[in-house]
Amino acid sequence: MNRIASILGIKYPFIQGAMSWLTDAKFVAAVSNAGGLGILGPNAGAHTVTTSADETAERMRDQIKQTQALTDKPFAVTLIVAGGDTSIFTKKILDVVIEEHVPAVLLNSLGGVSSATYGVDPATMKTLKARGIKTIVRSLQPSIEDAQAVEAQGADIYVATGFDEGGTMPGGEIGSFAIMPMIADAIAIPVALAGGIADARTVNAAFALDAEGVYVGSRLIPTTENPAAENVKQLIVDSNAEDLTLFRTLPDYYRSLPTRLVDQLAENDRTLPAAEAKKANAKLMGGTSGMRIGMLDGDLEHGYVSVGTGISMVHSIQPVRAAVEELMADYQG
Numbered sequence: 001m002n003r004i005a006s007i008l009g010i011k012y013p014f015i016q017g018a019m020s021w022l023t024d025a026k027f028v029a030a031v032s033n034a035g036g037l038g039i040l041g042p043n044a045g046a047h048t049v050t051t052s053a054d055e056t057a058e059r060m061r062d063q064i065k066q067t068q069a070l071t072d073k074p075f076a077v078t079l080i081v082a083g084g085d086t087s088i089f090t091k092k093i094l095d096v097v098i099e100e101h102v103p104a105v106l107l108n109s110l111g112g113v114s115s116a117t118y119g120v121d122p123a124t125m126k127t128l129k130a131r132g133i134k135t136i137v138r139s140l141q142p143s144i145e146d147a148q149a150v151e152a153q154g155a156d157i158y159v160a161t162g163f164d165e166g167g168t169m170p171g172g173e174i175g176s177f178a179i180m181p182m183i184a185d186a187i188a189i190p191v192a193l194a195g196g197i198a199d200a201r202t203v204n205a206a207f208a209l210d211a212e213g214v215y216v217g218s219r220l221i222p223t224t225e226n227p228a229a230e231n232v233k234q235l236i237v238d239s240n241a242e243d244l245t246l247f248r249t250l251p252d253y254y255r256s257l258p259t260r261l262v263d264q265l266a267e268n269d270r271t272l273p274a275a276e277a278k279k280a281n282a283k284l285m286g287g288t289s290g291m292r293i294g295m296l297d298g299d300l301e302h303g304y305v306s307v308g309t310g311i312s313m314v315h316s317i318q319p320v321r322a323a324v325e326e327l328m329a330d331y332q333g
Contacts, residue, residue, distance in 0.1 A: 001333065002212060002213070003190040004157055004190045004192060004212045005213070005333070007134055007156050007157060007190070008134055008157075009103070010035060010073065011035030012324065013192070013212055013214065014031075014035065014036030014214055015037045015039065015106075015136065015157075015159070015192055015214065016028070016037060016039050016215075017039070017167075017194065018041040018042065018217075019221070020043050020288045020291055020292075021043045021046065021227075021292045021296045022041065022221060022291075022295055023038075023039065023040055024040075024044055024045040024227050025040070025044070025063045025064075025069075025070060026066075026225050027223075027225045028040050028044070030223075031320055032067075032071045032075045033071050033321070034325065035325075036324050037074060037076055037104065038076070039076045039077070040063050040064065040067065040077045041078050042108075043288070044059075044063045045063040047292075047297075049289065053087075053088045053089045053091075053092045056089050056092065057089075057092035057093050057096050060093050060096055061096045061099075064077065064096065064097075064102060068100075075102070075103070075104070076134075077096075077106070078106045079093060079097070079106070080108050081109055081110070081120040081121045081124055082109060082111040082117055082120070086124055094124060094127065098131060104133060104134035104136065105128060105133055105135055106136045107135055107136065107137045107138070107155070108138055108140075109137055109146075109150075110140050111141070118145055118148075118149035118150075119149035119152070120150065122153065125155070135154075135156050136155070136157040136192075137150045137155045137158055138158075138161060138194065139159075139161070140170065140251065141170050141172060142159075142170060142179060143172065144186040147160070147183050147191075148186060148187055151187045151188065156190075157189065157192060158183065158189055158190075158191050159194050159215045160176075160179050160183040160184070160192070160193055160194065160211075161176075161179070161195055162174060162176025162177065162179045162194065163175050163195065164176040164195035164309045164310065165195035165196070165217070165308045166217055166255065166306045166308035167217065167308075169252060169253040169254060171253070176195035176206075177205060177209060180193045184209070184211065185210075190212035191210070191212060191213075192211060192212065192213035192215045193209070193213075194214075194217070195310075196310040197215070197216050197327070198308075198311065198313040198314060199219075199313040199327060200326065200328070200330050202214075202313070203327050217308065218236070218308040218311055218314075219310055219311075219313075220320065220323060221236055222236045222314055222318070223318055223319060224317060224318070224319050224320070225320045228298075229295065230298070231298045232294070232300075233317050235300075235305060236305070236314055237315060237317060239311055240311060240312035241310075241311060243257055244256065244309065245258065245266050247265045247281060248269050248274055248277045248278050248281060249281035249285060250281075250282035252278075254281075254285070255306065255307075255309075256304040256306050256307075257307065259300045259304055261284065261285075261294070261302055261303060261304055262304050262305075265284060265285070265304070268284075269281065285304065290304045291304065291306060
């Protein structure tokens with residue numbers, strides 16, 4: 001049996017991307033009910049920003065309980081971690097994950113840039129392993145050294161993220177189908193590929209390169225259950241990779257479909273030195289608030305629409321189940 005499906009207790013080795021603001025209980029349960037692993041992202045179900053760690057944790061608890069009411073299948077919660085100490089926000093959510101008996105977590109690692117930040121917070125990993133919670137690690141800067149450090153910490157699954165992804169992109173600029181065999185050859189734990197996975201062909205290509213699963217984000221945004229704004233879903237369907245604008249920001253790169261804000265970001269990238277462009281664009285983007293404004297609220301004047309290059313293969317808005325089954329059509333188990 002496929003190792004990722006076996007570890008997570010799911011039908012397909014299909015892991016849904018965390019996607020920050022673009023998940024909620026309804027969407028995550030739909031992914032899990034379709035045979036994949038749904039994941040509640042860092043701002044799951046939220047429409048407003050909070051600076052309270054306690055409120056953040058209770059928002060997540062509510063989404064967990066709603067998800068549990070909608071599916072009896074495994075799902076996961078996202079924890080933001082790095083090689084060193086974790087934030088109070090992560091610690092509070094970790095407590096909720098344990099209290100609510102969530103079976104798996106996605107450790108979104110902000111590290112991986114140097115030997116000091118390879119792997120994830122040891123205390124968090126130790127706590128998760130002691131409770132039998134399955135761990136999927138996805139590093140902001142994937143590399144051979146980081147993957148080996150994650151494996152040594154006892155993680156169950158590593159996600160190799162290629163430059164074809166949407167959202168916060170790695171600075172390594174290595175394409176998805178180049179990074180996959182590089183990471184798979186370096187570690188023994190199963191690897192899932194992220195970046196550009198959008199149809200059965202790309203799933204098959206990932207498996208041909210020794211992936212044991214896929215990690216899919218952009219492809220699932222134009223689905224009926226996803227909380228993204230309808231105009232954003234239609235924009236994705238009507239666009240392809242040639243419509244995307246790549247620009248520098250902190251920590252490295254983002255890409256987006258056309259919006260008024262993206263015009264400004266691209267202009268900064270063209271006219272300012274790299275370091276200045278990154279700082280100026282990060283300020284304009286307002287962290288992930290620009291994603292909330294653009295993709296959740298559908299405001300294409302003041303936000304951005306960050307997606308991966310796989311959108312060229314997205315041709316309609318579908319139910320989640322149809323999208324998952326379409327991607328996994330050739331999977332044999």
